[in-house]
Amino acid sequence: MTNHFGDVVGHSKVIFIIGANSAAANPIGMKHFLQAKDRNNAQLIVVDPVFTKTAAKADHFLRIRTGTDVALVYGLMHVIFKNGWEDKEFIKTRVYGMDEIKAEAMKWTPELTADVTGIPAEQIVQIATILAKTKPATVVWALGITQHSTGTSNTRILPILQLVLGNMGKNGGGCNIIRGHDNVQGSTDMCCLADSLSGYYGLAEGSWKYFAKSWGVDYEWLKGRFAAPEWMQAKGFSLAKWWQGVLQEETTYSSSPVRALWVQGNGITSMSQQVKIQEALDKLDLVVLVDPFVNEAAVLTNRKDDMYLLPAATQFETEGSVTATNRTSQWRSKVVDPLYESKTDHDIMFLFAERFGFYDEYTRAMKMAVKDRELQPVKEEFVWPDDACREIARTIKTIGLGGWTPERLRKHQENWHMFDPLTLEGKGPMKGEYYGLPWPSWDENHPGSPVLYDVNTPVTAGGMGFRNRFGLEHDGVSQLADPSVSVKDSKIAGGYPEITKDNIEQVLGITLTAAEKEKMGANWKVDLSGIINEKCLAAGVAPYGNARARVKVWQFPDPIPKHREPIHSSRPDLVERFPSYDDQKNNFRVDVKFVSEQKAQEWVKDFPTMLVSMRVVNLSGAGMLERTSKYLSHLTPEMFANIHPDLALQYGLRDGDMMWLHAPQGTKIRVKAQYSLTVTPDRIALPYNFAGVMQGVDLSDNYPEGTKPYTIGESSNTITNYGFDIITQIPEYNAGLCRIEKA
Amino acid sequence: MSNGQARMKFYCDTTRCIECFACSVACSEAHELPVGISRRKVVTMHEGIPGKEYSISIACMHCTDAPCEQVCPVDCFYIREDGIVLHDKNKCIGCGYCLYACPFGAPQFPRDGAFGTKGAMDKCTMCAGGPEETNSARERHLYGHNRIAEGKVPICAAVCATNALLVGDAEEVSTIYRKRVSSRGKGA
Numbered sequence: 001m002t003n004h005f006g007d008v009v010g011h012s013k014v015i016f017i018i019g020a021n022s023a024a025a026n027p028i029g030m031k032h033f034l035q036a037k038d039r040n041n042a043q044l045i046v047v048d049p050v051f052t053k054t055a056a057k058a059d060h061f062l063r064i065r066t067g068t069d070v071a072l073v074y075g076l077m078h079v080i081f082k083n084g085w086e087d088k089e090f091i092k093t094r095v096y097g098m099d100e101i102k103a104e105a106m107k108w109t110p111e112l113t114a115d116v117t118g119i120p121a122e123q124i125v126q127i128a129t130i131l132a133k134t135k136p137a138t139v140v141w142a143l144g145i146t147q148h149s150t151g152t153s154n155t156r157i158l159p160i161l162q163l164v165l166g167n168m169g170k171n172g173g174g175c176n177i178i179r180g181h182d183n184v185q186g187s188t189d190m191c192c193l194a195d196s197l198s199g200y201y202g203l204a205e206g207s208w209k210y211f212a213k214s215w216g217v218d219y220e221w222l223k224g225r226f227a228a229p230e231w232m233q234a235k236g237f238s239l240a241k242w243w244q245g246v247l248q249e250e251t252t253y254s255s256s257p258v259r260a261l262w263v264q265g266n267g268i269t270s271m272s273q274q275v276k277i278q279e280a281l282d283k284l285d286l287v288v289l290v291d292p293f294v295n296e297a298a299v300l301t302n303r304k305d306d307m308y309l310l311p312a313a314t315q316f317e318t319e320g321s322v323t324a325t326n327r328t329s330q331w332r333s334k335v336v337d338p339l340y341e342s343k344t345d346h347d348i349m350f351l352f353a354e355r356f357g358f359y360d361e362y363t364r365a366m367k368m369a370v371k372d373r374e375l376q377p378v379k380e381e382f383v384w385p386d387d388a389c390r391e392i393a394r395t396i397k398t399i400g401l402g403g404w405t406p407e408r409l410r411k412h413q414e415n416w417h418m419f420d421p422l423t424l425e426g427k428g429p430m431k432g433e434y435y436g437l438p439w440p441s442w443d444e445n446h447p448g449s450p451v452l453y454d455v456n457t458p459v460t461a462g463g464m465g466f467r468n469r470f471g472l473e474h475d476g477v478s479q480l481a482d483p484s485v486s487v488k489d490s491k492i493a494g495g496y497p498e499i500t501k502d503n504i505e506q507v508l509g510i511t512l513t514a515a516e517k518e519k520m521g522a523n524w525k526v527d528l529s530g531i532i533n534e535k536c537l538a539a540g541v542a543p544y545g546n547a548r549a550r551v552k553v554w555q556f557p558d559p560i561p562k563h564r565e566p567i568h569s570s571r572p573d574l575v576e577r578f579p580s581y582d583d584q585k586n587n588f589r590v591d592v593k594f595v596s597e598q599k600a601q602e603w604v605k606d607f608p609t610m611l612v613s614m615r616v617v618n619l620s621g622a623g624m625l626e627r628t629s630k631y632l633s634h635l636t637p638e639m640f641a642n643i644h645p646d647l648a649l650q651y652g653l654r655d656g657d658m659m660w661l662h663a664p665q666g667t668k669i670r671v672k673a674q675y676s677l678t679v680t681p682d683r684i685a686l687p688y689n690f691a692g693v694m695q696g697v698d699l700s701d702n703y704p705e706g707t708k709p710y711t712i713g714e715s716s717n718t719i720t721n722y723g724f725d726i727i728t729q730i731p732e733y734n735a736g737l738c739r740i741e742k743a
Numbered sequence: 744m745s746n747g748q749a750r751m752k753f754y755c756d757t758t759r760c761i762e763c764f765a766c767s768v769a770c771s772e773a774h775e776l777p778v779g780i781s782r783r784k785v786v787t788m789h790e791g792i793p794g795k796e797y798s799i800s801i802a803c804m805h806c807t808d809a810p811c812e813q814v815c816p817v818d819c820f821y822i823r824e825d826g827i828v829l830h831d832k833n834k835c836i837g838c839g840y841c842l843y844a845c846p847f848g849a850p851q852f853p854r855d856g857a858f859g860t861k862g863a864m865d866k867c868t869m870c871a872g873g874p875e876e877t878n879s880a881r882e883r884h885l886y887g888h889n890r891i892a893e894g895k896v897p898i899c900a901a902v903c904a905t906n907a908l909l910v911g912d913a914e915e916v917s918t919i920y921r922k923r924v925s926s927r928g929k930g931a
Contacts, residue, residue, distance in 0.1 A: 023761035027904030034759050034905050038923045053761050056796040617763045631771045634778050635764055677791025 002174035002452040004326035005032040006422035011172025014137035019144020023053035024617040051678040065118040067566035067735030075113025077105035079128035087166025093482035097552030136172035147733040151725040153561035169453035179325040186323030194236030199396035210526040216364040227255040238588040238729040243280035260286040267622025269691040272720035272731035296691040299702040313338035320385035328436025331413040373519040373529040400440020458489035468498040468545025490540040498545035566735035567723035607737035610683035623689030627709035639690040639713025642676035658743035663719035686716040749912035750826040759907030762798035766899035773898040774887025782867040802867035803849035811841035835863040870897035
């Protein structure tokens with residue numbers, strides 16, 4: 001989130017929600033949108049393939065065909081550009097590459113957009129007009145946008161819309177992406193991913209060396225932990241396609257097949273390709289599942305041995321910080337000690353590190369601190385979680401976590417009543433700090449930054465320009481902000497580059513002492529001495545620069561976002577005009593099919609119905625936790641699909657009849673047909689929160705005694721179609737096809 | 744604040760209710776109700792029809808002129824001074840007249856026994872317990888948690904995600920709702 005929920009309540013005049021059903025996935029977030037309606041008469045626009053409970057509260061509902069989000073946004077921009085409604089000054093001074101976007105948008109007439117998206121042309125013009133004439137507008141999205149083969153383009157086109165409208169860096173504007181689970185932002189920031197070290201540092205040699213130094217371990221020792229040095233900088237397998245590392249049906253790139261799987265706190269039964277996951281689980285040498293509840297992966301597999309369930313403690317049995325959807329940190333206290341034989345996640349990791357023989361290296365950084373501008377050992381024992389928190393604060397410079405000390409976070413937790421819920425501003429003793437210190441919070445005195453990219457606020461009070469991340473120039477054009485764009489109270493007028501050891505004296509107009517030069521890191525991201533940060537803040541300068549937002553990513557297959565039909569498209573005529581990407585070699589160690597799968601046959605002939613996945617409000621993720629509650633289970637006692645009566649009756653299905661749903665990859669599930677007018681007759685919608693039944697086979701016997709939840713059901717992800725994003729490899733959950741058959 | 748005795752009322756703002764079921768589930772958890780007894784229900788009308796769909800949380804509305812009280816043949820109902828409508832399960836004979844009289848479908852009857860025989864009626868107490876000794880184990884067993892006696896808001900409204908469900912002195916509830924309507928300038 002660039003802004004925050006309170007900011008929406010306080011300032012937004014339009015809330016454009018696309019691919020998010022907050023009423024089901026984030027009811028507390030939804031409250032803020034409804035408050036904005038009540039208090040500012042804000043207009044709520046909801047774009048979704050299904051008439052959701054969020055849509056029910058909308059002033060305007062746009063029913064989109066799955067997988068056509070890029071087309072819709074270009075259609076809106078077409079109207080905006082054509083009428084000259086774009087924010088010309090903002091684009092001229094703070095954006096790079098907009099001409100190419102404009103040229104693409106000009107192709108997307110309301111008529112073409114209507115044909116592709118299924119949204120009437122008049123409505124496209126109407127919504128574009130509202131967005132252009134009503135400022136500020138905020139754009140909100142969630143997994144309905146990301147979970148596509150074009151997910152990366154989807155997530156780019158929406159901020160581009162906000163740049164066109166000049167809604168970035170403003171109260172009531174920005175892009176507010178809603179997280180659906182507790183601490184998802186925290187695990188993202190810590191990069192629990194296969195392609196980056198914590199803090200979005202990537203896997204480059206320089207990043208590894210920085211982390212080796214930050215952890216107090218030898219870089220060569222770290223390198224020696226890999227089978228061969230080249231794997232160190234190569235992405236690992238992704239959560240979406242790890243099973244190919246086991247099955248190796250598509251070409252994989254690794255030193256050996258994957259033989260052991262360790263799952264800690266992840267509902268892999270909510271991932272796509274459940275049949276493949278089942279096959280891979282069966283084939284592995286070792287499976288370890290660490291969870292407070294039985295992970296239903298243990299139930300999905302038919303294996304009888306070499307599988308271990310380790311009971312992890314819940315959040316109530318440990319202490320530490322979590323990161324909320326708006327980049328704020330929240331401290332949590334321990335309520336009880338871990339119950340029975342369960343252990344906290346970190347204790348489990350520590351015990352394994354001991355057995356594996358690297359406990360000392362694993363925990364060393366927690367006994368270190370920066371003293372005399374250098375990171376060094378300072379004590380014999382560490383204190384959990386305080387020293388882990390300090391390690392994160394001093395190491396993660398990229399997003400400015402320097403201010404997140406355990407002392408400050410505890411103080412915020414203890415003084416909730418001293419903060420304004422809408423502005424996040426502290427009062428009384430907490431005056432001058434924003435609640436939860438939204439990152440970047442550059443150092444221990446920084447108040448946090450509630451609205452990103454706001455140049456009208458001094459850096460020391462949470463302001464900044466766009467980050468200078470992609471070099472100083474491209475195609476001969478400066479990537480720095482225009483001279484007219486100065487961050488308030490900055491000593492430097494106009495744009496400036498990210499600060500490095502080499503340019504700091506020149507950019508800030510200062511002279512460093514020899515001692516400072518000696519201790520300073522190469523740039524702001526790896527400067528453990530803290531000197532760059534300090535000098536920058538003294539000059540009112542954001543260490544990461546003041547640059548232009550680029551709308552063109554020259555390293556991507558689509559430098560500007562392009563509409564591409566879903567892999568399994570309901571419109572073969574449009575596949576010819578807007579085909580998917582060429583097949584991909586080695587992303588996350590595995591080849592991925594795109595256009596070859598898309599054109600393998602005319603899928604819609606055999607699979608005529610669009611498949612939409614959805615969240616139900618009482619179950620989250622794979623649903624194992626909630627389905628152990630009798631009251632929550634009672635709300636959705638069995639797996640179902642929402643189906644329009646007109647579609648159902650084509651197959652002779654009465655309300656409540658059972659049906660088979662078949663997917664292009666040859667898999668099927670047996671679910672109850674639940675009549676609903678929330679879907680049109682061309683699509684059905686299924687919750688993804690069930691497991692425990694596989695292609696009609698009840699897996700009840702696989703639950704360890706006494707652990708079967710009150711309800712089990714087919715996983716919709718058994719029939720999620722093949723398809724993965726070209727960059728992130730997230731599965732295409734939200735566009736696919738199926739065939740209905742009466743059971 | 745009004746002069747004199749407050750009259751406690753529920754009001755569900757249908758422009759706010761999103762059918763999240765938090766009220767209903769929290770009620771069942773707080774009072775440890777058997778599955779199938781829904782003191783508080785969430786209902787969606789005209790589902791899937793743009794412009795018409797709305798959701799509403801419904802329980803006993805603690806009517807001023809409570810029809811249940813008027814039709815009960817054994818006179819098991821009593822209305823507190825603050826307007827909360829309660830009943831005595833030891834007097835109730837499970838006849839179901841109150842269910843027929845109630846415009847909101849609030850009275851609930853356990854139907855676990857052979858032939859679905861009805862037990863004593865159960866309904867929303869606005870978290871105010873019953874005629875047994877306040878906060879006693881017996882009161883808790885028969886009527887659930889008495890939060891009002893502890894100075895707490897009824898659990899359903901306390902957990903409402905969107906502040907749709909309002910509870911309290913009728914005048915306060917209407918002040919909050921009036922403010923919402925006047926600031927958005929439409930709808931009532």
